[in-house]
Amino acid sequence: MLTYVCLGLLFLFVASRAAAYYFRSRRALSPEKLDQYILTILQTRERENK
């Protein structure tokens, strides 16, 4: 019986990881957007410091 519990946990674990990868892939910024994001942070902070 415990075997099936462990298998169930393994199934849930793999499914949760696959779902997480899928949703992260939609949220991950493209290199261009990441570049823009960094430049925006730095410009905003510079303005705040002034």
Added chain:
Amino acid sequence: MNKKIPVQISPYIRTHNSYQKLKICRSCGNFTVLGDEECGACGKMALVPVEDRAAALTSGAAWLERLLALVLWGAAIGLGTNDMEWAASGAAGLILIVLLIVAQNKFAETRYRHQLTKLFKRGEDQLVEGLGIDHDEAIEVFQEGDKPLAYEMLREVGMLVRTDQLRMEQILLLQSFILRKDMDLMLEPLLTHRFSPDLVEYIGELAKVRKDLIKEKTFRYVLVHELQILHMEQGEQILARVAGAAVRMKRYVIMYPHLLVRYASKLPKDRFLRLCMILNSDRTRNWGEVGIEVYTVFNARYKHDPDFQSLGGMTFLADSTRYSRY
């Protein structure tokens, strides 16, 4: 006037994205664009390129997940009490672990980018602070007297921190150097939002040694601040040099006719000849005011010049001149 010094400047190594130059400290999470190995914030030899760090963290997380899956698989087999359970757990576990690895590989690129994004989002403060430390280090180097190195450091910081202050610091340093054609110089990243006489002087210098760096943004900057430039001591000469750089391409002659109309008469002979050749290359076009100005200057100065004889007296401009006047 300050004496200009001859210097050697290392070529700027360009990257596709500006964040690719950043390094992160594995110990304190501080960012830098200047450090080699030693972190400027905590002093530990723990700097690594931010992309390598993201790749290492992504790979580490993947291995941890695989290990956890293996533990669950091992437990499922180990806790089996009969052949049926052993066979079921062995086969199902194997399929699930293969599925996990396939999913990890399929989303490898986006997992890496997500990790990179997370590093920057979590480390916003360290990023700002780290680049501030880099800037301070560059100023220290300048105060110690190593101007070329200070410029190189400011150039690295300036590609990320795009403020007028950093641009001005770079321009002032560049203005203290003797600029040469073989130097890896830049102009567009240094264009300030406000008018700066030092920047204009730098543009004038570049118009002598690196005309290829004078492009659309610079022409727009010069035209926007034309009146202020004319009030400068060498203002008119600088504008004439910029106009000379504009005749490099037909596109610029078409896009910025006002610059050429006003300064065509101030162009040196070789630049004026180049302008005439551009106009001559498209004889059917109505060159408007530029055509009128070029025709006037040509008739006044170069009509009998042997270098201009191949242009056939620029007679095609006489027609367009008539159309444009009325």
